[in-house]
Amino acid sequence: MKVLWICNVPIPEAKEVMGDETQVRVSWLVGISEALRKKVDLYIAYTSFERTEIAAGKGNQVTFIAVPRNKKAVNQFDEQLEEQMIKVYEMVQPDAIHVFGTEFPHTLSVINASRKSGRNASTVVSIQGLVSIYAGHYTANIPEWVQHFYTVRDLIRHCNIRGAAKEFAARGKYEIEALKKAEHVIGRTDWDEACAKMFNPDVAYHFNNEILRDSFYENEWQYESCEKYRIFMSQGGVPYKGFHYMIEALAVLKRQYPMVSLYITERDFVNPRGIKEKLRLNSYQYYLKKLINRYGLQENIHFLGTLDEKQMCEQYLKANVFVLPSAIENSPNSLGEAMMLGTPTVVSDVGGVKNMIDHEKEGYVYQHDASYMIAYYAGRFFEMGAEAKKITDQARRHASQIFDIEKNIGDLVAIYEKISRIDR
Template sequence: MKVLWLCNIMIPFIARSLGQKLVVKEGWLSGLSDKLIENRDTNKIALAICFPTSDDFHMAQNDQSLFVKDTVRGVPYYMFREDTVHPENYDASMEQTLKAVIDDFQPDIVHIFGTEFPHTLAMVKAFGNPERTLIGIQGLCSAIAQVYMADLPSNVCKKKTFRDIIKKDGLLEQQEKFVQRGKYEKEAIAMAGHITGRTDFDREYAEKLNPNAKYHFMNETLREEFYHDSWNIDRIERYSIFLSQGNYPIKGLHHVLDILPDLIEAHEETMLYVAGDVITANDTLKDKIKISGYGKYLLTQIRKNKLQDHVKFLGRLQPDRMCARDLKTHVFVCPSAIENSPNSVGEAMLLGVPTVAANVGGIHNLLTDNKDGLLYKPDNPQQMKQEILRIMDDDKLAMSLSSNARSHAAHTHNPDLNYRRLLEIYHEIDHSI
């Protein structure tokens, strides 16, 4: 059986072969691809992978054909050009490009990971075979668009910095871009014959958009680094809080900054660590020119409440550093306005980091409230504060949540179970025609 993957990123084993920096997101692709490749003699699956690249990548610069093809670890891969910086724009020429990839590899099944980029719709159209098209739902742009501002004050939503004006990328414009991306997403899901998901949230969404598609339940395998260690209360930085990112409003960083003064009042050693792009940088002239409206609002919150010594932005973390930060953390917090099944929560739970999360989207399918984590109502930051303090003030509770989280996540993210489930789905699709 020949299976063509369409991914949003260059998978790490391909990036390493090209000497490229590893992308820190969508880490589950590595675990699944490794399993397929290592067991190809028994699973009888020939895998190929295609993914977008920009025009400034040297291999794309030197080759003006529709795609660039090479092989690593016996796996053919195809790079095609796409403006991923502006995913709100649909480029119909991608259909021709992806049709050329399909004609070259002749797949039995096309497996598309995610609906966030217009290449998903282009591939569905280019393949033209819904009964052999499988879309894996990750985040949902159309759902994100509805809650993008995450209760930001209306005046903040309307403000623009110099950077926002030049890039036409203020908060309202960012929200509109998600609306547009959501349109491509809905069209792609409506045209697919098969969909994978893992939460009540994505199942209901998929069935609403395409009641005729076959929904396949499948959990995700996470990054290898998070399977080998465990949280220990004797090794943590007491009263430390960790957010995996806070780059844009739906991630809810502003809500955590709102309650941080109260947490500091309760425990003066409280520290908030935030991974991801440092959008609050404001030291140099270049920083001041580049700061976004949301970044400026976060910076205002920090300065107004004198939080400079209690907030540290870590930048993008490779898996080993993310894992190390998790293990030092007293409370992992996911304050997002919407999530499907965030891998950052899954990774924290795999390690046993006590977790507090907004009860949105599919979170409740990952985390059982008051057993292996604590949930709070998304419109109630004060409840978030109370749940964080419950963990900080009760080591017995923290250790109980930690132990239960590890057990739950070890099953949810079991690499062998998830690999076998993927094979079942592929064979079901292949034999259903």
């Protein structure tokens, strides 16, 4: 069976085979593609502004296809991409087409191409996040003055927090149109099913859990090896990821645990090096910096920058607690990674989180805008010490079911087989 994937950017192997210089942000797809290519004839297409013609290259049991787009920014709708996709369909003759994510306008181009070429019934869309919904949560209780504030960087880019939220909403219009036209979607939470059915009551919803990167199946958190009172947060560059909530919680924790530390995978904007770094400060970072200074947390927060898979895994293992304080999520892979490793976890009750973790039995779930509850539950884990393993072992068992590689790949192939028969 021929399966055509359509992604926004290439996985690392595609970059090696095709030589396209583009930012890779889909490392979580690597494991899925490696397992799937052993079961189907896999083609992976991605859009490329550098290309003027469709190009293909052979990788390890997979064919990569670079599809030219006219718009440099991936958040702009490209009227001609639809015809390029039809050409790719004619070239590959896939039995099933799988487009990953709805966040960017190219998904609408794929759906339009599938409808034009009579392949919509064999096309399925995976729901990752939903920008149309995220737009309403983007500002995440940020004060109004901050939402409308501009730094030099924001002025140059003509975009501040409020502008970024509007940009999400603008992309969301294409997302909603794509979902309204789609016949099949793949999801894995009550939240994404509710959203999909809200936009398109007639869409066929297919349940399929994801898989994690290899390192998270191969390691296990141990209390004896972690750094006591150390908290890890996997990202916080945009308001809806809740870094400001975490800072408020850290201020509360510091009263009882002066040695508490937070490690986060963001660049250090508190102590920028040189004028160039200072000018990179955006309005959200400006607000975060004010909070950090207000609470005297300069020595308690450590910025890790960008980490690869193994470095990320190491941070989970070093942490006493993992915190995910987002204002909105679907089924966050970072939560899955923490659970799979057995890192004690405190997570906000948003989106599809309650489909992943059982409060108190596997970790702690709290109201997303109640930052004081982060402090309360993190403190509980601090006081538990090695006893936390009773909770985290249950989280690991649950995660091993959610992220079962063989089952999830088998379910995905079954979805492809089901939709491929519809057009025959």
